[in-house]
Amino acid sequence: MSLSREFHVHRSIRERYGFDRRVFSLRGNVLFPDLQSCRILTARMNAHRRSTTPATPAVHTSDVYAMGLIEEIMHYMASVYREQVVPDIGEKLLAHLKECLPETEIDAVLTRFVEEFPPQAVYTGELTAGDFLNGSVDGIPGREAALEEMLLLSLENSNPAYRPFRELFDDSSLSESSSYPVILDEMRAFLETLPSFGPEMASLAETLEAPARNSPDSIEGQLRYIRDKWGHLIGRFLYRLLRGMDFLQEERAFRDGPGGEPETYVYSYAAGEAEEAERYSPDRFWMPNVVLLAKTTLVWLDQLSRSYARNIRRVDEVPEEELDSIAARGFTGLWLIGLWERSPASRRIKNLCGNPEAEASAYSLYDYTIAESLGGWDALAVLRERCEERGIRLASDMVPNHSGIDS
DSSP, X not given: OOOSEEEOOOHHHHHHHTOOGGGBOTTSOEEEOSHHHHHHHHHHHHHHHHHHOTTSOOOXXXXXXXXXXHHHHHHHHHHHHHHHTOTTHHHHHHHHHHHHSXXXXXXXXXXXXHHHSOOHHHHTTSSOHHHHHHSEETTEEHHHHHHHHHHHHHHHHHOGGGGXXXXXXXXXXXXXXXXXXXXXXXXXXXXXXSOOBTTTTBOHHHXXXXXXXXXXXXXXXXXXXXXXXXXXXOGGGHHHHHHHHHHHHHHHHHHTSOOSSOOOOOOOOSTTSSOOOOOOOSOTTTGGGOOEEEEEHHHHHHHHHHHHTSOOOSGGGSOHHHHHHHHHTTOOEEEEESOEEEOHHHHHHHHHTTOTTOOOOXXXXXXXXXXXXGTHHHHHHHHHHHHHTTTOEEEOOOOTTOBOTTO
């Protein structure tokens, strides 16, 4: 399964916007490996709209990124159903359709689908549509893969939140001049007869359209539904889903802001303005000659625990022998990184994203106070006194905006 954002794109749209061939998967879906790819697409779409239909609203990069992520998760959910519930679902579905429609009619629809929404090899002429259908994709027979893609294409077209982007995957030509709608109806009816799936225990088709049904006009709302309802099923996608939601919120805040020229303030250093007390260090003779040793505090304490075969978790528990060794090697300064109280929210987010033993980042802080787990200010004072006895100064650092969401 690809790890890139993907959705179907009509042949005519590929030609209109000049898509780079590298962004297409074996099945012909567009892959967005990064935000830059999304920005390129939206820039081309908006430029075309400005030149042809100026009144048409602009499309936004965050929507493309999120929409592609949703489509990738849809493919993943379909693969989970195939692997865990009905392994031969494609074979059974194709057999059912052959009982309802002539095989030639089914092949005609699949051929037209592959030609209008072509896999890369078909688009470039390396394969015909027939070659693709008679081959396989990721171990799945071509016809079965095409049926899955047709189902997902129909869900894209029926999703109200995708309306601004429908030109990319518009299936109107299929609907108007083939048995495409009939096959879709038969597919959905057949899926109703198979074991249910998902948090609402519904058919596969109903499960896949649940995000749009619960939040029809909001891509962000659909991401929230997937996070809340499918989180236990999509573990490896969860972090990227949260990132997509953050991107949507940030871009919306920017584009929905007050607009206009930003307010700026130019500092002036005339007499009496921008005055502040000068606080130069008196250590002007010591500091130019300092030999500074940097230690990531939590890592260092863990290493000391292993080296000295005892539990060392507070900074006042650093062994005398270790401080003697630092001084003996000529170090006159000890820079402790990660002393401050870290964000519990940051730690929880890491835990939810699949790393249950993770600590919060040293740069996602709850407060600029010495962490209680390290012994707080009292423990630091003890370490400072012991270091001073050996001619070692203590150093730390702080960046005011390195704060967690609960800071």
